[in-house]
Amino acid sequence: MAIFFCFESVQQWREENCNRTASFLGPSELGLGWTLKMSGKMVSTGTIQVDKLLEKLGQPGRYHVFIYILICMTYWIVIFNHVIMAVYGRPPPHHCTLPKGNFVNRSIPLEKGKPSSCKVYENFTQVYGNETVPTQGCSDGWTYTLEPGETNFVADFDLVCDNKPLVSLATTIYFCGVMLGGLIFGTLSDLIGRKPVFLITLFVPVAIGVGIFFVQSYVAFVVLRFFVGVCMQGLQTSGLVLILEMFRPVHRTKAGLITELFWGSGVLIVGVLQCFIKDWHYIQLAIALPPVLAIGYIWIIPESPRWLIQKKKFKLAEQFFIKVANFNKTDITSSISDEFAAVHKKEDGSSVTHYTILDMFKTPKLRKRTFLLFYIWLSIAVNYYGMLYGISALPGNYCLNFLIGGFVEVPAYIATIFLVECFGRKKILLLFFFVGGVTCIAVRLVPSVTGYGLDISWLPLVLALIGRASSAGSFAVIPLFTSELYPTVIRNIGVGTCAFWTRLGGVLFSPILLLSDYTFRAFPFVLFGVMALLAGLLTLLLPETLNKKLPEVIEDAENFGKQANDKSSIPEEAENETSDDTRL
Secondary structure, three states: OHHHHHHHHHHHHHHHHHOOOOOOOOOOOOOOOOOOOOEOOOOOOOOOOHHHHHHHHOOOOHHHHHHHHHHHHOHHHHHHHHHOHHHHOOOOOEEEOOOOOOOHHHHOOEEOOEEOOOOEEHHHOOOOOOOOOOEEOOOOOEEEOOOOOOEOHHHHOOOOHHHOHHHHHHHHHHHHHHHHHHHHHHHHHHHHOHHHHHHHHHHHHHHHHHHHHHOOOHHHHHHHHHHHHHHHHHHHHHHHHHHHHHOOHHHHHHHHHHHHHHHHHHHHHHHHHHHHOOEHHHHHHHHHOHHHHHOOHHHHOOOOHHHHHHOOOHHHHHHHHHHHHHHOOOOOHHHHHHHHHHHHOOOOOOOOOOOOHHHHHOOHHHHHHHHHHHHHHHHHHHHHHHHHHHHHHOOOOHHHHHHHHHHHHHHHHHHHHHHHHHHOHHHHHHHHHHHHHHHHHHHOOOOOEOOOOOEOOOHHHHHHHHHHHHHHHHHHHHHHHHHHHOOHHHHHHHHHHHHHHHHHHHHHHHHHHHHHHOOOOOHHHHHHHHHHHHHHHHHOOOOOOOOOOOOOOHHHHHHOOOOOOOOOOOOHHHHHHOEOOOOO
């Protein structure tokens, strides 16, 4: 609970210094989709007022914090699998295998002052004085330079030279699985419950991950990784829903922020693993087996109380609240029983209007904002994963670069929560896009040595880390900004649809990185930078949402942003008390 008390102080600072009026809900993913609060009026009869019961159970209670931390720890599994190809896909130094009696300095041509990795002189002999000696590919395979005890995924399957695109293909296929998982498990969790989906997607990847440890072919590796990707999106989505449906809206700011800290720390853990474990097979075991330690989740993790009530499983919902009350040592058992007893007397028969994705395009302004947000979300995802994976090609120690890259994400997430409340969502997003775009373009264009002979080979890494922090900050801002631009009636639909474009960004970034082999070395980073700068320009077309009365219906969204001083007249505390109740 100390973590939440710490962030309670953070929230008090924000309320006192930044005139906060809108709730911030933490991002789940790159990657990341969100589950957002749905505003609605309290119904006094025939309605189970979930947030009122949760308020009585604690602010938040010990049980909520305990379950929350357990679920957040599963985010490490997600991030492990999302970024592990940045470790597996790093090629070791190599050259063509030479017949016995031939030597590298005589049989292999030089490229940029170093022996070629993919070419050899015909007949393995250089004719002195003839600069047009023909070369050929590595017909006898490759020889790799590895550290003692090291095995390398790229070396095991010879994914170099003409086979190099297969590394990118493996990453792309994995994120295709992530896209499919979002489509499958989002619906499935509504049908069978959040907990079953959470447990299935937590434990099934253990068996698949162990299978990857034993694979002997590239095709088997790619197929198994695809199914891991499917499960990872299900685990992330169901875990986030369990978290946010267990908390009152007023606490979701802290819940979302701490979730992102687990995400950032997961990148650091991967960096530590690849620094100390030299065999990629054992790194695979290290990221696949941790869920075995979570076997107790089967009995500990509860089903979402909101889902139980939505499905009219009132007895199970009542048992949940009583169990939590006993765990938190709050004497409200009789109040809980009375609340559920009233349900059997009368049910709320009010009609509910259903909205679909088509409502996002219903009016001109809403339609324009939707298309703008689609591109902005795509750009953020491409830049984030592009910078994360692209850092492997930068000069310096790869292990150290990866660790530093993970470290810069954590302060970026923390700083963002203050910045967006003090300076607005739009300005901070513009800042991140501008800084990220400029650094992405510069990272591959700056020279290693100045015209005066000064060594600045460290500068590309510094620029890449600044760009990495900016892209991470953008990921934290855009879900909040998007949720406030859409009206309440389609807020979940709007943000969920936009989040799909981050998954598409996960599919596209790897082929873009590969373009450096077919164009020029700086092309991918220049493209990332241009995409970010264009996203910044498009952000100028969106209205600021800080301290504004958020739209409730589609008509409100059409008029939103016309009045500069359209501030909400609803106090935050009152808004939180009248939102996100589960109605029968």
